[in-house]
Amino acid sequence: MTRRMTGGEAIVAGLLANGVDTVFGLPGAQMYPLFDALAQNADRIRTVGARHEQACGYMAFGYGRSTGKPGVYSVVPGPGVLNTTAALATGWGCNTPMVCLTGQIPTPFIGKRRGHLHEIADQLGTLRSLVKWAERIERPADAPALVAEAFRQAQSGRPGPVALEMAWDTMAGAEDVPDAAAAVLDAPAKPExxxxxxxxxxxxxxxxxxxxxxxxxxxxxxxxxxxxxxxxxxxxxxxxxxxxxxxxxxxxxxxxxxxxxxxxxxxxxxxxxxxxxxxxxxxxxxxxxxxxxxxxxxxxxxxxxxxxxxxxxxxxxxxxxxxxxxxxxxxxxxxxxxxxxxxxxxxxxxAAAAIRVVQPEMDYLDVIRDVLPPEGLLVEELCQAGFTSYFGYPVRRPRTYVSSGFQGTLGFGFQTALGVKVAHPDRPVVSITGDGGFLFGVQELATAVQYGIGLVTVVFNNNAYGNVRRDQETRYGNRLIGADLMNPDFPALARAFGLDTARVDSPAALRPVLAAALAKGAPALIEVAVARGTEAPPWPFIHPVKAY
Incomplete structure (x- = not known):
């Protein structure tokens, strides 16, 4: 059977056939036909917007990482998709199924370098250098097969991110399109x-x-x-x-x-x-x-x-x-x-006795572990508490601890945690982040409030890129550069976005505030004030021998 569809409608039909229930996206000119098709199917696919493209990618990563199902996002080509490349690289490093849907300049302009809106020299080649598989959909009728192939690639064998692009004119154009079908995944490999x-x-x-x-x-x-x-x-x-x-x-x-x-x-x-x-x-x-x-x-x-x-x-x-x-x-x-x-x-x-010296991080993590149930999810960040969580936070269930893996993508945590919470609306999710990394995506506080994403974010504020500062102090003669930070009043800022907020300065004070925030289930931010230079380094327990 065939049905006349635009390219955007054909892609969305493919998403529906593959069981997609959520798309993270930020619309723009080249993507209007796809987002219009999403709007027409709003009863079957939830579209969660963002204030920056990088959040779309990170939210899809969090969704995929915590569920094992592909996290799907869509942004404009060129600068839009380039803004998501850190999330794609993180997905590749963490073997996380993700599907990136992006546009392309009009077909006659591809490769001509005329400077069309959002043109980059070789977008498909750029994407292929970052993901497991990438392809261009040349006509609407090709969309069902290529969307199915994208989901097969993302989930078969070693999982990973994939990408599809479609030219502006192709996405808006219409033709008879065959029925979409779900991807047929490769059979799991068996050992010899x-x-x-x-x-x-x-x-x-x-x-x-x-x-x-x-x-x-x-x-x-x-x-x-x-x-x-x-x-x-x-x-x-x-x-x-x-x-x-x-x-x-x-x-x-x-x-x-x-x-x-x-x-x-x-x-x-x-x-x-x-x-x-x-x-x-x-x-x-x-x-x-x-x-x-x-x-x-x-x-x-x-x-x-x-x-x-x-x-x-x-x-x-x-x-x-x-x-x-x-x-x-x-x-x-x-x-x-x-x-x-x-x-x-x-x-x-x-080991449990030895790591107690990592203070105050261990005491704060003890509180978070006590308050979160075994099935609760924690998303770490590259901060002192996040590093300490590698060894100091017992993880009780599969897919309940979300990390950026070896990519170490500073700033991923809060934005990723939004996607984790979207995927698990009925389970408690906590994001732990430092003041430096949090400001990479602070604008997504608006996203949390707009879409009612009940994530609880704990910001450890030491007014520094703490790890950088310590290394400069101890390994580079205390020559400080780019490590000290001037921060906003985080609770006041979060209140301006409409979140519940609090500020604490001890593990004992964190416990009731965190418990209350999780019980309420609304977007919340808790600032933990940490005096600069008071945090014990976690590295002796991550690199227990001289590793570099």
Missing amino acids: PMAVSHAVNLIRAARFPLIMTGSGAQDAAAAIGLLAERIGAPVAAFRGGRGVVDEAGPWGLSSYAAFRLWEQCDLLVAIGTRAEMPTMRWANMMALTTRLDGGRKLVRIDIDPAEMDRLEADAPLVADAGEGVAALLAALEGHRPPDNRAAIETARRE
Whole structure:
């Protein structure tokens, strides 16, 4: 069947066929036909606007990161889509499914460099350098197939961001368009039996196995929990794999507790992770290594075969995390694991005691963890509390801790958290951010109020880019440049936008204010006043050896 549609209508039909319920967007001239089609389908797709294109990208990232479903956003071409590239890079680094929909100058002008509105030299090439897959829709009739392909690419194999562009005239033009259909995803990869057999032999021979999880493990939590028990291995993660196993349970560990066990470890089972901790954070950030040190054996489960070249494994299982772990469990039936529970509990206890020196960050994080239920979501930011959360905030459930991963995109947190809350309107979501990063997207306070996004944002205000300032003090002879900040009155500013606000200066004061804000469910901002220079550095517990 076919139906006459504009290019914009054809794209939206493709979104509906793929189960999209939310689009984050900022309309403009080239995108009017698409946004008009969204308006005509407002009962089926919610469109959440923004005050800056970067927020559209970050909100889509937060949506995708916290759900595992593609986060979709749409902005104008040229400067508009360029404003979202940090979010795309973050999505690529965190293996997060995202779909970017953008426009293009009129077809006759493409490649001619005449200076048409929003023209850049090679937009498609630029996008392809940032995302997993990108394509141009040349005519409305091509939209259903290419939208379906975009969703297949975003979700199949190693997930990631994708992009589609459509020229201004094509999006407004109409022709007969075939019916849209949902993407058919690639079947999850299954491990080779010989690789499973070799991995099982290594596991049976191990005296002290350790499991590390990454983003690729998030949807295999139940199976990984069984594997941990079956082989007697604690489970740890740095950022993306946190919450796969309850870090307050018997097998989950903080990253620093895992470091304290590393010397005893003779086998690492790495599931959906680049294994950044042992190869960089616990080693040397400036020295590239392609194998584990200390004679340790490595079993890797990863859906991306290229990962096996980047970090060589003794038993490489190219497979979906769930499929790979299931194969190991079946082959390990009856296995009698080593009993390392005493060592695990000692590492847990000693690590928990050691990190108490990171103050006041630990006390504030304790309050947030106590107030948030296990299924509540925390979005960190590149600030002292955010860095401390890497090891000092126990994550209880999958997809409840959202990080920017190795991209370290300062300013991502608040904007990303808006998308997380849109995706989870009935669950509490807290954004922790520093004063510096928060001001990257402060205008989106208006978005929170306009769309009733009940995010609670905790701004730690030390009037500085705290990490930069400390490094300049300690490593560069106290030659300060660009590190000290002049900030607004954050509660007064938030009130001007229409938010509930408060200012506190102690963990005890934060507890009732945070609890009340979460209970109310309305957009809220809480400023935590921190005297400049009083925060203990978290880095000894992130880089526990000299790593750079």
